[in-house]
Amino acid sequence: MITARTAIKVQFNHLDPMGVVWHGNYIAFMEAARSDLLGMIGYNYPEMDQSGYFWPIVDMKVKYIRPGRFGQVLDIQTTLKEYENRLCVDYLIRDAATGEKMTKASTIQVAVEKVSGEMQFRSPDCFITLVEAFGA
Amino acid sequence: MITARTAIKVQFNHLDPMGVVWHGNYIAFMEAARSDLLGMIGYNYPEMDQSGYFWPIVDMKVKYIRPGRFGQVLDIQTTLKEYENRLCVDYLIRDAATGEKMTKASTIQVAVEKVSGEMQFRSPDCFITLVEAFGA
Amino acid sequence: MITARTAIKVQFNHLDPMGVVWHGNYIAFMEAARSDLLGMIGYNYPEMDQSGYFWPIVDMKVKYIRPGRFGQVLDIQTTLKEYENRLCVDYLIRDAATGEKMTKASTIQVAVEKVSGEMQFRSPDCFITLVEAFGA
Amino acid sequence: MITARTAIKVQFNHLDPMGVVWHGNYIAFMEAARSDLLGMIGYNYPEMDQSGYFWPIVDMKVKYIRPGRFGQVLDIQTTLKEYENRLCVDYLIRDAATGEKMTKASTIQVAVEKVSGEMQFRSPDCFITLVEAFGA
Numbered sequence: 283m284i285t286a287r288t289a290i291k292v293q294f295n296h297l298d299p300m301g302v303v304w305h306g307n308y309i310a311f312m313e314a315a316r317s318d319l320l321g322m323i324g325y326n327y328p329e330m331d332q333s334g335y336f337w338p339i340v341d342m343k344v345k346y347i348r349p350g351r352f353g354q355v356l357d358i359q360t361t362l363k364e365y366e367n368r369l370c371v372d373y374l375i376r377d378a379a380t381g382e383k384m385t386k387a388s389t390i391q392v393a394v395e396k397v398s399g400e401m402q403f404r405s406p407d408c409f410i411t412l413v414e415a416f417g418a
Numbered sequence: 419m420i421t422a423r424t425a426i427k428v429q430f431n432h433l434d435p436m437g438v439v440w441h442g443n444y445i446a447f448m449e450a451a452r453s454d455l456l457g458m459i460g461y462n463y464p465e466m467d468q469s470g471y472f473w474p475i476v477d478m479k480v481k482y483i484r485p486g487r488f489g490q491v492l493d494i495q496t497t498l499k500e501y502e503n504r505l506c507v508d509y510l511i512r513d514a515a516t517g518e519k520m521t522k523a524s525t526i527q528v529a530v531e532k533v534s535g536e537m538q539f540r541s542p543d544c545f546i547t548l549v550e551a552f553g554a
Numbered sequence: 555m556i557t558a559r560t561a562i563k564v565q566f567n568h569l570d571p572m573g574v575v576w577h578g579n580y581i582a583f584m585e586a587a588r589s590d591l592l593g594m595i596g597y598n599y600p601e602m603d604q605s606g607y608f609w610p611i612v613d614m615k616v617k618y619i620r621p622g623r624f625g626q627v628l629d630i631q632t633t634l635k636e637y638e639n640r641l642c643v644d645y646l647i648r649d650a651a652t653g654e655k656m657t658k659a660s661t662i663q664v665a666v667e668k669v670s671g672e673m674q675f676r677s678p679d680c681f682i683t684l685v686e687a688f689g690a
Numbered sequence: 691m692i693t694a695r696t697a698i699k700v701q702f703n704h705l706d707p708m709g710v711v712w713h714g715n716y717i718a719f720m721e722a723a724r725s726d727l728l729g730m731i732g733y734n735y736p737e738m739d740q741s742g743y744f745w746p747i748v749d750m751k752v753k754y755i756r757p758g759r760f761g762q763v764l765d766i767q768t769t770l771k772e773y774e775n776r777l778c779v780d781y782l783i784r785d786a787a788t789g790e791k792m793t794k795a796s797t798i799q800v801a802v803e804k805v806s807g808e809m810q811f812r813s814p815d816c817f818i819t820l821v822e823a824f825g826a
C-alpha cells in the first residue's frame with residue numbers, strides 16, 4: 283500500500299460565516315495531498331503531461347465528520363487504492379494535534395490519451411511501471 | 419418533487435491547464451444552485467441562520483461525465499430528494515445549449531441546533547412546514 | 555469610451571466569518587466582468603489565444619468601500635481606459651438595487667507573443683482593429 | 691521593521707489554461723502570509739475578533755513581475771509598514787530557489803469597532819501595545 287502524508291493549515295479565506303472551513307475547500311486540500319502522493323511515485327502533473335495522458339477526475343465522494351477551524355493543522359493521509367485500470371485514491375483527514383477524524387474522501391481518475399481523446403480502460407504502462415517500481 | 423434551475427457561465431478562472439473546469443469548482447456551482455432551490459422554498463442561508471440551525475454538508479458525491487469549457491453555460495437542475503430527517507439535494511448539470519449531461523451530484527445536510535451544538539435526527543418543524551407549504 | 559455591465563450575485567461561499575465577501579473574491583468578479591467587456595469587442599480569451607498572444611495581468615489596484623453581503627446583486631461597470639499600448643480596464647462595483655458604490659478597481663494587461671515569449675510595447679494590430687471597429 | 695517569511699507551494703488548482711498561477715490566487719497566498727506576520731505579533735484573526743474589532747482590507751495593490759508555475763515554492767516576505775493609524779503590509783514574493791522577484795504587493799486595513807460599526811482613525815491600543823512590545 284502506497285501512502286503519503288500532507289499537512290495543510292486552515293486559513294481565514296477557507297472559512298465560511300459559520301467560522302468553519304467551507305466544504306468545497308477540502309477539494310483543494312485533497313488536490314495538494316494527491317499531488318504529494320503522485321510526486322512520491324514520480325508521476326505528478328508534469329510527468330502525466332509528458333507521458334501523453336490527461337487524468338480527469340471522474341468520481342469523487344466526501345464524508346464530512348468534524349468541521350475544520352482557523353489555524354488548525356490538517357493531516358491528510360492519502361492511499362493509492364487502485365492503479366492498474368484507473369487511479370483511485372483514498373483520503374483520511376485528521377486533526378494533526380489530536381488525531382481526530384475530520385473528513386474521509388475518495389477520488390477516481392482515468393487516463394485519457396491526449397492525441398486521440400480516448401479514455402483508456404487500462405492504465406498506461408509508464409504509470410504502472412512507476413507504481414510497481416515504487417512499491418517493490 | 420421540488421426542483422429549481424440555475425444557469426452558470428464558465429469563466430476563465432474556473433479553468434485548469436487542460437483548458438477545462440477544475441473539478442473542485444463544481445462545488446461552488448452546486449452551492450449557487452442549492453441556494454436557488456432553498457431560496458425558492460423560503461429557507462435560504464439567512465432564514466436558516468434566523469431559525470437557530472446550521473445545516474452542514476455531511477456527505478457529497480460527484481460524477482464527472484464531460485468537462486466544462488470556457489464560455490459554456492451550464493444548466494443545473496436541483497431536486498429536493500429528502501427533507502424530513504435530513505436535507506438531500508440531487509444535481510444534474512447539463513450543457514444549456516445541447517442538453518448533454520456534464521455532471522451528476524448529490525449532497526446531504528443535517529440540522530445542528532446552534533445553542534446546543536446538537537445534531538438533529540429530524541428536520542426542524544420550521545423547515546418541514548416551509549417545504550410542505552411550497553410543495554402543496 | 556467602451557463600457558460593459560455585468561451582474562454578479564453574492565453566494566454563501568464568497569463570504570468570510572464576518573459575513574461579508576472575502577476581499578480576494580472580487581478578483582473573480584472582475585474577471586467575469588472583464589470577460590464580458592472583451593467579449594463585446596470580440597476579443598475574449600479564445601480570440602486572444604487564437605491571435606497568438608497571452609495577456610497577463612501586470613498590475614491591479616482595488617479600493618474596498620462597502621462590504622458585499624449574502625444575496626446582494628453587484629452591478630459591475632467596466633470601462634476600457636487604454637488599448638493602444640496595453641489593456642487597461644477600470645471597474646466600478648455598485649449595489650445593483652441602491653447604486654451605492656462598493657468597490658473600485660483597475661487592471662493593466664500587456665500582450666506577450668506566444669512564439670517568442672516577448673512582451674509587446676504596442677498592442678497587436680488585431681486587437682487595435684477590433685477596438686476601433688467597435689468604438690466607431 | 692517587523693517582517694515574516696511564508697513558503698507557499700504552487701498547486702495544480704492554482705493554475706490557469708496558460709499553465710501559470712491565475713493572478714487572483716495570489717490574494718490567498720498574501721492572506722496566509724499576513725496571517726503568519728500577525729500571528730507572530732500575537733494579533734491574528736482570533737485575537738482581532740476577541741479585541742472587539744474587524745480589520746477589513748480597504749486598499750490592495752499588486753504588481754505581477756513573473757508568473758508562478760506548478761510545483762514552484764514561493765517565498766513571501768511580509769513587512770509591517772504602518773500600525774499606528776492603520777495596518778499596512780508590504781509583500782515581496784520571490785522564487786524560493788533562485789530569489790527572483792515574482793510579485794510585489796501591499797494591503798491597507800483599518801480597524802472597525804464591532805459594537806458601533808465605526809471606523810477607527812487610530813489603531814486600537816491593544817494592537818499598538820502588541821506591535822511595540824514585539825518590536826522592542
